[in-house]
Amino acid sequence: MTRIYAVTGTDTSAKLSSFDTGGALLDAGYTSMATLRVGNSTVLYAFDSATKKTDVYELTNSAPFIKKVVSGSDALDLFAWDSIKSFTLGNRPYLLTYEKKGGTMGFYEVGSDYSLSAPYTFVNRRDWPTKNFSEVTPFVSLGLVYVLGYDVDSGTVAIYSLNVVATGPAGAPPLLMLNVWYHHWAKGWQDFAFFTLGQSNFFFKINKMKLNVNIDHIQDNPAMGTVEIGSWLQAQLPNAMDVTLDAIVPWKNGEILLTTYDDKTHKVNLYRIHPDCEGWTTLDTADGEASAQICSYTIGSNSYILFYA
Numbered sequence: 001m002t003r004i005y006a007v008t009g010t011d012t013s014a015k016l017s018s019f020d021t022g023g024a025l026l027d028a029g030y031t032s033m034a035t036l037r038v039g040n041s042t043v044l045y046a047f048d049s050a051t052k053k054t055d056v057y058e059l060t061n062s063a064p065f066i067k068k069v070v071s072g073s074d075a076l077d078l079f080a081w082d083s084i085k086s087f088t089l090g091n092r093p094y095l096l097t098y099e100k101k102g103g104t105m106g107f108y109e110v111g112s113d114y115s116l117s118a119p120y121t122f123v124n125r126r127d128w129p130t131k132n133f134s135e136v137t138p139f140v141s142l143g144l145v146y147v148l149g150y151d152v153d154s155g156t157v158a159i160y161s162l163n164v165v166a167t168g169p170a171g172a173p174p175l176l177m178l179n180v181w182y183h184h185w186a187k188g189w190q191d192f193a194f195f196t197l198g199q200s201n202f203f204f205k206i207n208k209m210k211l212n213v214n215i216d217h218i219q220d221n222p223a224m225g226t227v228e229i230g231s232w233l234q235a236q237l238p239n240a241m242d243v244t245l246d247a248i249v250p251w252k253n254g255e256i257l258l259t260t261y262d263d264k265t266h267k268v269n270l271y272r273i274h275p276d277c278e279g280w281t282t283l284d285t286a287d288g289e290a291s292a293q294i295c296s297y298t299i300g301s302n303s304y305i306l307f308y309a
Contacts (some may be wrong), residue, residue: 001289002026002066005268007303009283012253016270016286019304024066026308033308035059035297036093039112042299043058044306045068045095047084052077059306061299066086076114078106087138088282089145090164094173096138096147103131104283106145107162109173118171128158128179134194138162139201139218146180146222148203159222179216180223186210195248195256195273202229204248204258206240215235215277215280225261239264249303257283259305262292269304 004019009227030046037043044057056070076084079099087094095116097106106119124130133149133156140146145162159181168174188209195202201218213231237260243294245261249270258280268288271280291307298304 001199001291001307001309003289003291004065005286005307007249007251007257007270007304010271011255012238013283014249014251014257014270014272015284016268016305018286021065021094022063024064026057026066027068030055030293030308032081032084033085033293034084034294035295035306036088036095036110038110038114040295042180043114043225044295044297045084045086047081047097049075049080050243052080052276059297059299059304061302070114073116075108076106079104079120080123081106083136085136085138087140087145089162089173096134096136098132098136098149103129103133105130105136107173116288117173118169120168120172120175122177124179124261128182129156130158130240132156134190136183137192137194137203139194140196141201141218141220141222142199147177148218150185150189150192152188152190155185155189156182157185157226158182159218159225160223181225187253189214191243191246191248191260193248193258195258197275197277198258204273205244206234206237206243208241211240211242215273217277230276233279236279239267239269242276245291245307247294247296247305249252249296249305250298251303252301257303259294261294261307262287263290268307 002025006019031049033046054073080099082100093110095108104123109117134152135150188207191206194203213233242264244263249257270284293308
């Protein structure tokens, strides 16, 4: 199943409308995916952990809407990666992959032809271990790239800086990861959604072990960690226990839109997060279908949300 919603409206109001792809679908079997801009194209990398194969699709707002441009690539076959994320470094697009069992992160530079470099890999086995993270997300603070990792079962959380160095292994980007912050949160946080207000980083998250919905701030110097801004916000999200997917939707003039998927009702909800990060306003609700993954992206000035199962 592939279903796309277009987000339309004004700066402070938006609506969901089902986007007709003319029957174009993603193939079955993908376990993780990420969207990013490569040149002038919006591209989706889709990975199957069982086969360790990667397909690449171009996403457009006119026919053919979803077009496979790379099929069955072995470029990510180093591990059966558990997640794929995207980010930009030095004006170049990158993929960040993560393998939970061994704690390895892989950093791949994306070529203009959608090919991938050899990876720079990073794993910490002692002191600040990278194993068993349930959330691994890159973010940018004051122009520098960092990665936050969190373990839902232990509460371990860490932030790592990603640095460009003079030289690197043949074929791989010249990078170096360093741990800059290590802490313990409560166990049970999930459904993270990262966003930026001004040049500062925040994230939405839900704790289903002891129900709590938060919005936290990552300090501008990430070595100083994170602080809660809005806490115990679950009264504003009555279906919090049934949310299984969420994403930040790029929107006009820096407004922060959050979409959630309710696995019990299959409803898709769209919210505008308030600038004080202490709540949100419901903008729209739409009927969805059973979904296991979500991606948001832009094409030109238009925003889209892709659901996949």
